[in-house]
Amino acid sequence: DIQMTQSPSTLSASVGDRVTITCRASQSINNWLAWYQQKPGKAPKLLIYKASILENGVPSRFSGSASETEFTLTISSLQPDDFATYYCQQYHSYGYTFGQGTKLEIK
C-alpha cells in the first residue's frame, strides 16, 4: 500500500495565522489526493480533492498544492472554526490510505 506521512502531528497557532500542513506520499499518486477536516465527535468533511480543487462551500482561505509526492494544505488566515484535525488521503490506488492526521490547536 502507498504510505501517507503527515507533518506536523500537532500544530499550535493563533487566529489570523497562516498555517501549512504537509503530506508526503511513499510513491507517485498523480495528484490523486484529498484533504479532510474533522472535529471531535463529528464526521470528516471534504475540503480539497485532486490536490488543489476546493470542494463546493469550502472557504477560499483553504488551498492545496502539490509538488511530485509532497502535498500541502494551507489556511491563509486561521479562523476560530478551523481548529480541528486534518487528514490527507490518497486515492491513486488500492488501500485509499489516510495520513495519520494533524491536530491544529489554539496557541
Place this chain on the structure above:
Amino acid sequence: EVQLLESGGGLVQPGGSLRLSCAASGFIFSSHAMSWVRQAPGKGLEWVSGLTGSGDNTYYRDSVRGRFTISRDNSKKTLFLEMNSLRPEDTAVYFCAKDRNIIITSFDNWGQGILVTVSS
C-alpha cells in the same frame, strides 16, 4: 440534501458477527461508489472497504478481507457491511461515505458514524 444514516452497530463478542446498514437519500445512489471508513477510539481514519456504483467491483483492506463483505441494494438506496469473525482490533466508529464519483476516489458526504465494540 444528502443524508447517510448508519445502523446496526453495538457490542459483540470476539468471533461474533454484525451487519451494518447505511440508508442514503438526496442523490442518485447508483451513480456513486460507496465506502466504509473506520476510526478506532482516539486514532485516525482507516478505509475499510468500498464498492463501485453498480456494486460489481468490491475492495477491502487486507486486515478485513475474507471476514467482511460489502454490498449495496441500489433499489433501496442502502449500503451494507457484513462483519464476521470480529476481533477486538475491529472496535471503532464506522462511517458510511459517499464518493464523488462512480469509482472510489474521495468522499464528499459522510454519515454520523456508528460504534462497533468487540469485547468479551
